[in-house]
Amino acid sequence: MTAEKLEEIYIQRIIDKTDSLNATSIVWQEVFDNGVRLPQSTVVHVWRDWQNPLGEMETVTRAGYSALLSACWYLDHLTSGGDWATFYNCDPTDFPGSAEAHKRVLGGEACMWAEVTDATNVVTRVWPRAAAVAEKLWSAPYSDTATSAAARLEEHACRMNMRGVPSQPPNGPGFCPFQLYS
Numbered sequence: 386m387t388a389e390k391l392e393e394i395y396i397q398r399i400i401d402k403t404d405s406l407n408a409t410s411i412v413w414q415e416v417f418d419n420g421v422r423l424p425q426s427t428v429v430h431v432w433r434d435w436q437n438p439l440g441e442m443e444t445v446t447r448a449g450y451s452a453l454l455s456a457c458w459y460l461d462h463l464t465s466g467g468d469w470a471t472f473y474n475c476d477p478t479d480f481p482g483s484a485e486a487h488k489r490v491l492g493g494e495a496c497m498w499a500e501v502t503d504a505t506n507v508v509t510r511v512w513p514r515a516a517a518v519a520e521k522l523w524s525a526p527y528s529d530t531a532t533s534a535a536a537r538l539e540e541h542a543c544r545m546n547m548r549g550v551p552s553q554p555p556n557g558p559g560f561c562p563f564q565l566y567s
Contacts, residue, residue: 439480446486454493512552
């Protein structure tokens, strides 16, 4: 027996037990991709395909499942400067599909892994990226642009710094009227 087959049997037993309890399962996308029999109430969490996460969202929702997205919101995937815009510009409903499929998108989550962080930089890696993800998820689809969000994130980073929560400058060196350092 292969490891994949053993995993499928194990996951199937868990799914069957959860379904018998009238509970909703949330599974990683590979459970869906590997063809485990899932009740229609299952929520599929799309996290893997960083190159084409919205293609996976389309596949999952077209199959009739609800979906969560995190694939484009890994906060530890760091570039430089105002990279928050990459996170802001990911819309979990930006895939071809019916209105019904888009309604199956429940939202998403920002993720932070610790391979490149420790106590000295984890908070500044999270902020303002997590704020960009939050604004995207809590706003109506296509309601705003990263260009107009830039000023709001600058102001928010300033507020956070003023309150003692370290936040990196979202748009490069900027000005905060509430300087914490003298």
